[in-house]
Amino acid sequence: MDLQRWAAEAVRAVNAWAATHGTVDEHPSMTVDDDRFAAAFHEFTHRLGDNYPFFHPSYAGHMMRAPHPAAAVGHLAAMLINPNNHSFEGGPATGRMEQESVAQLAAMFGFDTHLGHLTSSGTIANLEALYIARELSPGKTILFSEEAHFTHSRMCRVLGVQSQTVPVDSHGRMDVDALERRMRTGQVGTVVATAGTTGLGAVDPVHDILEVAQRYGARVHVDAAYGGFYTLLAGASGPAGLAPEPWQAIARCDSVVIDPHKHGLQPYGCGAVLFREPSVSRFYVHDSPYTYCTPAALHLGEISLECSKSGAAAAALWLTLRLLPATRDGLGKVLAACRTAAVSWASLIESSALLRLYQQPELDIVTWLPVTGETTMSGVDAAVEKVFAEARNAAHPVYLSTFKATRAAFAARHPDLGGDLAEARVVRSVLMKPEFEHYVTDLHMRVEALVRAVGAAGP
Numbered sequence: 377m378d379l380q381r382w383a384a385e386a387v388r389a390v391n392a393w394a395a396t397h398g399t400v401d402e403h404p405s406m407t408v409d410d411d412r413f414a415a416a417f418h419e420f421t422h423r424l425g426d427n428y429p430f431f432h433p434s435y436a437g438h439m440m441r442a443p444h445p446a447a448a449v450g451h452l453a454a455m456l457i458n459p460n461n462h463s464f465e466g467g468p469a470t471g472r473m474e475q476e477s478v479a480q481l482a483a484m485f486g487f488d489t490h491l492g493h494l495t496s497s498g499t500i501a502n503l504e505a506l507y508i509a510r511e512l513s514p515g516k517t518i519l520f521s522e523e524a525h526f527t528h529s530r531m532c533r534v535l536g537v538q539s540q541t542v543p544v545d546s547h548g549r550m551d552v553d554a555l556e557r558r559m560r561t562g563q564v565g566t567v568v569a570t571a572g573t574t575g576l577g578a579v580d581p582v583h584d585i586l587e588v589a590q591r592y593g594a595r596v597h598v599d600a601a602y603g604g605f606y607t608l609l610a611g612a613s614g615p616a617g618l619a620p621e622p623w624q625a626i627a628r629c630d631s632v633v634i635d636p637h638k639h640g641l642q643p644y645g646c647g648a649v650l651f652r653e654p655s656v657s658r659f660y661v662h663d664s665p666y667t668y669c670t671p672a673a674l675h676l677g678e679i680s681l682e683c684s685k686s687g688a689a690a691a692a693l694w695l696t697l698r699l700l701p702a703t704r705d706g707l708g709k710v711l712a713a714c715r716t717a718a719v720s721w722a723s724l725i726e727s728s729a730l731l732r733l734y735q736q737p738e739l740d741i742v743t744w745l746p747v748t749g750e751t752t753m754s755g756v757d758a759a760v761e762k763v764f765a766e767a768r769n770a771a772h773p774v775y776l777s778t779f780k781a782t783r784a785a786f787a788a789r790h791p792d793l794g795g796d797l798a799e800a801r802v803v804r805s806v807l808m809k810p811e812f813e814h815y816v817t818d819l820h821m822r823v824e825a826l827v828r829a830v831g832a833a834g835p
């Protein structure tokens with residue numbers, strides 16, 4: 377689709393709608409003439425140039441990508457109206473789009489019933505899930521793995537809830553035996569399983585965690601902020617197919633968080649939290665003298681902790697899901713390309729004399745180390761730093777990120793490398809764009825050239 381054409385069409389459509397309400401003369405206090413705007417805009421676009429090319433496959437660093445053009449157009453059109461999805465009076469159209477989009481996410485996870493809403497981020501979505509966890513099991517501990525997102529320990533502190541981490545296995549997944557030992561204390565109210573860790577893309581065994589948690593009467597929350605849309609590939613055939621068990625188990629968990637602003641092609645400002653049991657709405661009850669005039673089943677603001685909420689974010693997600701629905705043949709194809717790219721790059725790395733996999737990618741995060749004759753963690757860490765600098769300074773830069781691995785994690789994967797540091801960096805690339813499917817060979821060759829250059833330069 378032609379972004380320029382449809383962005384102009386979005387402005388036209390909103391203007392046409394506005395005209396049905398009659399024209400309003402602009403107040404002089406708001407007037408900005410085109411020449412002054414041109415100067416400010418020139419400076420502004422120049423400033424925006426100070427960015428990394430998130431849209432391009434030479435950007436293989438953090439979880440970042442440009443939004444789908446449909447999301448951008450949907451966001452622009454709705455934002456010109458500027459609905460507030462706190463209540464239906466804030467914008468009936470985008471309120472309904474939010475409900476429909478959330479229902480589609482609930483269906484994707486196989487929830488038979490649900491209560492859910494969009495949030496401004498995965499952080500806020502997880503905060504809400506942990507808040508409900510606290511209300512349902514007051515005084516009890518919340519468990520999550522050592523590889524869980526840092527937001528869980530931080531939000532437990534915010535909520536005044538006791539929390540503990542559970543060790544991970546040699547793939548970076550929650551160790552279920554260690555979990556079981558923690559459960560025996562009888563003090564655990566909720567276990568957080570991560571379906572796709574932020575660092576390595578490891579998928580906790582949600583099915584085993586659920587079985588253990590149920591045996592001890594604890595709840596399970598799934599943090600699928602990054603990995604959630606991979607549910608679409610559970611049990612699929614081909615190289616992109618994933619073992620179905622952890623993903624299918626999400627349907628039986630108590631709550632789940634997913635970030636459409638990660639794998640859902642949305643601009644930032646779009647997370648989501650879903651509860652399987654709609655009656656948890658009672659923990660959101662509040663009585664505001666000014667917000668709700670019309671009785672509606674439940675206003676979105678009556679089931680969320682945030683007040684003002686972007687209607688444009690809901691509009692962008694709704695329009696995107698109309699075109700690329702949350703099905704294996706819709707958005708699933710985008711995810712399959714990312715996953716295929718990761719599998720292909722991993723096999724190129726395995727047969728390379730210059731790179732070594734840190735571990736097999738489980739989703740689309742590839743982690744590796746340069747092979748430059750190093751025999752210790754400190755040597756690897758120094759080589760990673762050099763590759764990283766070389767990649768940034770190259771004539772055609774490659775954008776990578778790093779992941780800090782502990783001595784124990786290193787020893788579990790690479791016992792031949794001396795554990796002379798408490799932690800060392802490895803290179804981490806999130807292949808979060810389908811374009812990587814046809815770009816990994818190129819990326820691999822460019823990265824090999826960087827390692828060769830660093831190795832040749834010596835210490």
Ligand SMILES: *Cc1c(COP(=O)(O)O)cnc(C)c1O
Nearest residue numbers: 497498499525574599601602635
């Ligand atoms: C990104 C992420 C978060 C935090 O989400 P934000 O949208 O960045 O606030 C939480 N958990 C996991 C697993 C994530 O990948």
